[in-house]
Amino acid sequence: MDLDRSKVVIARETAGKIADRLHSWIGDYTTTTTERAAARLLGIDGVDKADVPLPNLMVEKLEQAGILDRGLVPWLARAVVARNECPQKIAEGLADGTFQVSSIPDCPEDKWRAVADALAVEAAAKIRSVRSKREEMKKKAAPAGKPMLYVIVATGNVYEDAVQARAAALQGADIVAVIRHTGQSLLDYVPFGPTTEGFGGTYATQENFRIVRKALDQAGEETGRYISLVNYASGLCMPEISAMGAIERLDMMLNDAMYGVLFRDINMRRTFIDQHFSRMINAYAGIIINTGEDNYLTTADAYDKGYTVLASQFINEQLALRSGLKEEQMGLGHAFEIDPSMEDGLLMEIAQAQLCRELFPKSPLKYMPPTKHVTGDIFNTYLVNGMYNLVSVMTGQEIQLLGMLTEAIHTPFISDRYLSIANSQYIFNNARHLGEEIVFAPGGRVQKRAAYLLDEACEMLQTIEEISLETAMEQGLFADIKRSRDGGKGSSGVIERHKDYYNPFFELFLNHSKPVEGRLS
Amino acid sequence: MELDLTKVKTYGDTLNDGAMQVSFTLPVPAGDEAKEGARQIALKMGLEAPAVTEMADLGAGFTFFVLYGKCTHTVDYTAIKIPKQQQKVLSFKEVNALIKNRLERKVVVVAACTGSDAHTVGIDAIINMKGYKGEYGLERYPEIDAYNLGSQVPNAELLARAVELNADAVLVSQVVTQKNIHLENLTELIELAEAEGLRDRVLMICGGPRISHELAIELGYDAGFGAGTLPNQVASYIAADLVRREKNGK
Numbered sequence: 001m002d003l004d005r006s007k008v009v010i011a012r013e014t015a016g017k018i019a020d021r022l023h024s025w026i027g028d029y030t031t032t033t034t035e036r037a038a039a040r041l042l043g044i045d046g047v048d049k050a051d052v053p054l055p056n057l058m059v060e061k062l063e064q065a066g067i068l069d070r071g072l073v074p075w076l077a078r079a080v081v082a083r084n085e086c087p088q089k090i091a092e093g094l095a096d097g098t099f100q101v102s103s104i105p106d107c108p109e110d111k112w113r114a115v116a117d118a119l120a121v122e123a124a125a126k127i128r129s130v131r132s133k134r135e136e137m138k139k140k141a142a143p144a145g146k147p148m149l150y151v152i153v154a155t156g157n158v159y160e161d162a163v164q165a166r167a168a169a170l171q172g173a174d175i176v177a178v179i180r181h182t183g184q185s186l187l188d189y190v191p192f193g194p195t196t197e198g199f200g201g202t203y204a205t206q207e208n209f210r211i212v213r214k215a216l217d218q219a220g221e222e223t224g225r226y227i228s229l230v231n232y233a234s235g236l237c238m239p240e241i242s243a244m245g246a247i248e249r250l251d252m253m254l255n256d257a258m259y260g261v262l263f264r265d266i267n268m269r270r271t272f273i274d275q276h277f278s279r280m281i282n283a284y285a286g287i288i289i290n291t292g293e294d295n296y297l298t299t300a301d302a303y304d305k306g307y308t309v310l311a312s313q314f315i316n317e318q319l320a321l322r323s324g325l326k327e328e329q330m331g332l333g334h335a336f337e338i339d340p341s342m343e344d345g346l347l348m349e350i351a352q353a354q355l356c357r358e359l360f361p362k363s364p365l366k367y368m369p370p371t372k373h374v375t376g377d378i379f380n381t382y383l384v385n386g387m388y389n390l391v392s393v394m395t396g397q398e399i400q401l402l403g404m405l406t407e408a409i410h411t412p413f414i415s416d417r418y419l420s421i422a423n424s425q426y427i428f429n430n431a432r433h434l435g436e437e438i439v440f441a442p443g444g445r446v447q448k449r450a451a452y453l454l455d456e457a458c459e460m461l462q463t464i465e466e467i468s469l470e471t472a473m474e475q476g477l478f479a480d481i482k483r484s485r486d487g488g489k490g491s492s493g494v495i496e497r498h499k500d501y502y503n504p505f506f507e508l509f510l511n512h513s514k515p516v517e518g519r520l521s
Numbered sequence: 522m523e524l525d526l527t528k529v530k531t532y533g534d535t536l537n538d539g540a541m542q543v544s545f546t547l548p549v550p551a552g553d554e555a556k557e558g559a560r561q562i563a564l565k566m567g568l569e570a571p572a573v574t575e576m577a578d579l580g581a582g583f584t585f586f587v588l589y590g591k592c593t594h595t596v597d598y599t600a601i602k603i604p605k606q607q608q609k610v611l612s613f614k615e616v617n618a619l620i621k622n623r624l625e626r627k628v629v630v631v632a633a634c635t636g637s638d639a640h641t642v643g644i645d646a647i648i649n650m651k652g653y654k655g656e657y658g659l660e661r662y663p664e665i666d667a668y669n670l671g672s673q674v675p676n677a678e679l680l681a682r683a684v685e686l687n688a689d690a691v692l693v694s695q696v697v698t699q700k701n702i703h704l705e706n707l708t709e710l711i712e713l714a715e716a717e718g719l720r721d722r723v724l725m726i727c728g729g730p731r732i733s734h735e736l737a738i739e740l741g742y743d744a745g746f747g748a749g750t751l752p753n754q755v756a757s758y759i760a761a762d763l764v765r766r767e768k769n770g771k
Contacts, residue, residue, distance in 0.1 A: 156699065163581065170580030182697055183637035186673060199637055200697045264639070265671060299645055372642065376730075376748065408730060408748070411699055415546045415585040418577065480651065 185235025246285035279323035294335030294368035307456035369403030
């Protein structure tokens with residue numbers, strides 16, 4: 001593409017400074033869901049008589065006692081010392097009123113810290129073993145082709161999801177995502193147990209994760225492949241869902257640093273703090289994250305605002321690095337959303353896709369299908385999806401969310417998924433090495449567009465660095481959506497850390513995957 | 522052969538051939554039995570001489586079919602009556618002029634995606650400054666004060682805002698239609714509006730890819746707008762109807 005490499009360096013360095021600026025304060029705070037995630041990592045699960053999840057119950061009790069700003073783990077460790085019971089038993093005792101937060105006596109710091117650290121090491125070892133199991137299974141399985149075929153199931157009923165997920169895997173899907181119930185992102189707790197009623201998708205619960213995981217493992221065994229499972233570490237419970245995913249061997253998580261603020265009106269500080277711990281867990285668990293830049297183009301125009309996707313990818317990359325994620329774990333998102341009636345629109349799509357590929361060479365890019373300009377004309381949509389598949393195989397995308405011919409009509413039927421897989425398999429096979437044969441005309445339309453996008457992204461990043469990311473979001477620089485700094489949902493769950501705050505997982509996870517400074521091309 | 526509008530049939534390449542293509546899935550494994558099953562379904566649908574042109578194994582005991590047949594049913598086209606919005610569509614300038622000259626005040630519009638629906642694409646196209654397909658959104662109209670409350674807004678909150686802002690019109694968008702959640706939600710909104718005595722004071726308008734004017738009327742709304750609606754169509758309707766109401770009121 002003959003990119004100006006100095007611009008690439010500037011973009012990455014500027015994004016790094018933007019991320020550093022956020023990190024100058026992120027560490028001063030914790031959130032309710034961060035503490036609940038710590039509880040979940042320590043094996044606390046289940047609900048009380050009123051169906052309140054035990055992690056929520058504990059956090060609420062600690063908050064009432066005025067000690068949540070020290071973190072959940074210090075109190076829990078003292079309780080373990082005092083009662084000589086496992087964390088789950090402590091949570092249950094607190095729930096049924098056997099004892100109170102205040103009835104747990106203090107003990108010497110070295111004593112409770114030793115217990116806390118031992119519990120955390122044990123929890124981390126469990127996650128490592130889940131990770132090793134995935135690696136082992138993948139080693140035995142036939143390697144997935146590239147781009148990998150990613151489909152969604154969204155029935156609302158986890159048992160029906162399991163059937164559809166299995167069918168999709170047998171048809172050739174490499175990755176299956178269970179779309180979440182539309183309202184879940186705004187729930188400040190994670191529901192418990194298997195669920196059969198959801199709209200636009202199925203609740204993310206630990207039991208639901210287990211059910212679909214089992215169905216996909218079975219399908220994987222039948223076909224000699226490894227089928228990846230995806231869910232959403234997003235919304236008001238980002239880190240908790242990451243913790244559940246780490247335990248239940250999810251392979252990918254939708255996990256964006258800004259999506260919740262822009263598209264779910266979640267408080268900024270809450271989101272930035274939550275994404276940090278959430279991504280640390282994903283990093284440690286070997287989970288690949290998917291970022292959500294594609295969504296910008298559903299509200300803003302894909303041609304006019306293509307550069308905002310790039311700018312956001314750079315920021316997401318830098319924030320992810322600071323949570324210990326490796327580039328190989330960053331499924332940076334973008335989308336094929338330029339109006340199909342535009343002359344040379346395909347060339348513009350090629351430019352953006354190829355540019356992403358060259359800017360983030362190690363990242364398994366997540367490419368999203370056309371949604372905004374597709375209609376109820378399924379025959380036309382099928383063709384547009386074919387063009388999208390062609391650009392993907394040509395530019396070396398890796399995670400291909402397959403376009404559904406009924407995108408504008410309903411959540412996919414089983415046959416829609418089959419047809420989308422057939423479409424992509426035909427094109428990926430038929431044009432397998434197209435990319436290797438292509439040289440872009442020097443100074444031609446594609447190169448010019450790529451250079452323009454990079455220039456604009458650089459400029460946008462420099463503006464953001466000057467005014468801060470928070471102010472940029474207040475001004476509507478992303479997705480044409482404006483969000484106020486102190487507004488949004490979940491702000492009451494942000495807590496300033498006490499000087500004695502302790503969460504052993506931070507050190508444990510970050511030390512394992514030493515955060516690398518931004519790669520400077 | 523003459524076209525008889527009282528007995529219209531589907532058309533392939535010859536008048537009254539009844540040709541039709543359908544595709545569907547059966548929850549049985551692919552094979553001769555499945556194919557016969559598909560054929561029998563087609564016969565029961567009123568398709569004569571059904572021919573399965575494609576049978577694909579979807580795995581896990583499901584089979585997909587593409588099938589052609591000759592539909593035996595006819596419709597009486599002359600007897601069809603569809604309620605339509607009589608309102609002529611005005612341009613951006615015409616709408617603003619109409620409001621300025623005839624109402625002599627700004628029109629207040631409050632809009633949201635309510636319930637669990639998180640899809641703002643429709644409401645954004647109509648309300649946001651930028652609009653849709655080159656037509657400015659309602660926020661851009663100098664004579665309209667438009668408020669886009671965004672997604673996942675509870676119905677009660679939408680109405681509370683409408684009262685607070687003294688709204689002339691409430692726009693509600695529904696994109697997710699799984700298990701008819703949109704119908705439940707739209708009904709709830711209308712019932713709430715009635716309970717709060719708002720119904721007659723405010724224009725209630727719904728929109729979404731599966732919404733038609735006919736459906737909107739049936740649900741008790743003043744108007745409904747489907748896929749591909751442009752902002753000025755909605756603005757025209759609101760302006761003209763308010764003018765009409767003002768005139769009748771006086």
